[in-house]
Amino acid sequence: MSDDAPKYSFETLQIHAGAQPDPTTGARQTPIYQNTGYVFRDADHAAALFNLQEVGFIYSRLTNPTVSVLQERVATLEGGVGATACSSGHAAQILALLPLMGPGDNIVVSTRLYGGTVTQFSQTIKRFGWEAKFVDFDDRGAVSRACTKKTKAIFCEAIANPGGHVTDLPAIAKIAERKGVPLIVDNTTATPYLCRPFEHGAHIVVHSTTKYLSGNGTSMGGIVVDSGTFDWSASDKFPSLSQPEPAYHGLKFHETFGPLAYTLHGHAIGLRDLGPCQSPQNAFQTLLGIETLSLRMERHCENALKIATWLENDERIESVSYAGLKSSPVFRRARKLCPKGASGLFTFKVKGGYEACRKLVEEVNIFSHVANLGDTRSLIIHSASTTHRQLSPEQQEAAGAGPDVVRVSIGLENADDLIADLDQGLTAALT
Numbered sequence: 430m431s432d433d434a435p436k437y438s439f440e441t442l443q444i445h446a447g448a449q450p451d452p453t454t455g456a457r458q459t460p461i462y463q464n465t466g467y468v469f470r471d472a473d474h475a476a477a478l479f480n481l482q483e484v485g486f487i488y489s490r491l492t493n494p495t496v497s498v499l500q501e502r503v504a505t506l507e508g509g510v511g512a513t514a515c516s517s518g519h520a521a522q523i524l525a526l527l528p529l530m531g532p533g534d535n536i537v538v539s540t541r542l543y544g545g546t547v548t549q550f551s552q553t554i555k556r557f558g559w560e561a562k563f564v565d566f567d568d569r570g571a572v573s574r575a576c577t578k579k580t581k582a583i584f585c586e587a588i589a590n591p592g593g594h595v596t597d598l599p600a601i602a603k604i605a606e607r608k609g610v611p612l613i614v615d616n617t618t619a620t621p622y623l624c625r626p627f628e629h630g631a632h633i634v635v636h637s638t639t640k641y642l643s644g645n646g647t648s649m650g651g652i653v654v655d656s657g658t659f660d661w662s663a664s665d666k667f668p669s670l671s672q673p674e675p676a677y678h679g680l681k682f683h684e685t686f687g688p689l690a691y692t693l694h695g696h697a698i699g700l701r702d703l704g705p706c707q708s709p710q711n712a713f714q715t716l717l718g719i720e721t722l723s724l725r726m727e728r729h730c731e732n733a734l735k736i737a738t739w740l741e742n743d744e745r746i747e748s749v750s751y752a753g754l755k756s757s758p759v760f761r762r763a764r765k766l767c768p769k770g771a772s773g774l775f776t777f778k779v780k781g782g783y784e785a786c787r788k789l790v791e792e793v794n795i796f797s798h799v800a801n802l803g804d805t806r807s808l809i810i811h812s813a814s815t816t817h818r819q820l821s822p823e824q825q826e827a828a829g830a831g832p833d834v835v836r837v838s839i840g841l842e843n844a845d846d847l848i849a850d851l852d853q854g855l856t857a858a859l860t
């Protein structure tokens with residue numbers, strides 16, 4: 430697709446954005462460039478690439494032609510100016526923060542996050558001298574009060590894993606604007622087909638591409654997408670972007686690259702020095718997945734709504750947390766921010782509590798007992814004893830992953846077959 434192409438719709442862009450027929454062979458599908466180094470034309474060309482004066486390939490830790498198509502595709506689908514693909518969703522979160530943070534700085538983050546992210550933010554980032562302040566993002570006053578002079582970003586998930594709670598992105602974006610910091614949104618569960626955080630005021634989006642974007646449970650990956658709208662030079666908060674950067678011979682990223690500053694920093698410093706690059710094989714698999722994203726998300730949402738509705742009416746179930754249900758406290762918000770559906774992920778409470786939940790995950794047949802989401806296959810897990818195990822009971826409750834909660838990622842199978850499977854599983858678990 431050429432750069433001056435007219436504005437195409439999501440369904441067209443998910444197949445074409447960033448890709449051209451291979452100029453050498455004419456291959457129509459993006460090839461897997463299983464390659465590390467790239468031959469320079471001459472010494473001047475090499476120097477220009479290292480000086481970031483010319484765009485091109487140097488070494489696959491920085492970028493690779495297959496990975497580069499993935500970056501352009503996801504940036505286009507999110508409505509951003511650039512993207513940095515990396516090895517996992519967790520790597521994306523660290524890469525997203527690196528240009529912003531220094532020792533002593535903090536981020537204000539939602540309590541409703543994937544359990545691994547809660548641990549990464551509450552424990553591991555302390556080793557960099559960074560701190561995360563956990564706040565209920567439905568309490569705007571608390572979010573605002575948590576921000577200090579040392580706050581460098583606000584972070585949340587658009588649709589939170591596991592409880593499917595939808596964050597009020599426009600309200601949180603307003604707080605971020607007032608505080609002069611970027612709003613970073615993890616859009617893994619929603620995907621850009623269901624929600625486009627930049628349209629609601631977010632500045633940066635991160636994904637675990639491991640989930641719905643790759644879609645088949647084959648490939649780990651992450652990506653950081655920049656909207657290009659944040660003014661890094663408006664204050665002295667972001668010296669790595671607005672001041673001479675010693676890690677790149679004094680380059681002033683924002684002054685030199687304007688809206689592309691954050692993305693180029695992600696490649697030139699983040700990937701170069703931390704090294705979590707995405708493999709070309711995984712980028713290829715993820716590109717294949719993205720080609721059918723809209724179709725899959727429609728079916729994930731349709732199946733999830735049907736199954737959540739059935740569960741809600743079953744007497745063995747205490748409650749269902751799914752933003753697509755009219756009974757959800759965030760139903761209206763979900764309709765506004767994710768008008769095409771509330772994704773395929775949700776939780777429910779089983780009346781038999783902790784033991785019944787553990788039995789249910791063993792008794793189902795079609796559902797796989799797996800710590801993943803966004804697969805074509807339906808997946809089930811008891812979060813409190815697995816993905817959210819490292820959290821305190823209070824943190825588990827706040828994240829929507831209490832002891833009597835089961836999380837399901839509804840796949841693309843026949844919804845009636847899935848209901849029958851849950852029905853027999855619940856019967857077995859409760860007798």
Ligand SMILES: Cc1ncc(COP(=O)(O)O)c(C=O)c1O
Nearest residue numbers: 517518519543590617637639650
């Ligand atoms: C919402 C969300 N963000 C981030 C991650 C981390 O992604 P990865 O497992 O690719 O590192 C996950 C993983 O489950 C997730 O569900």
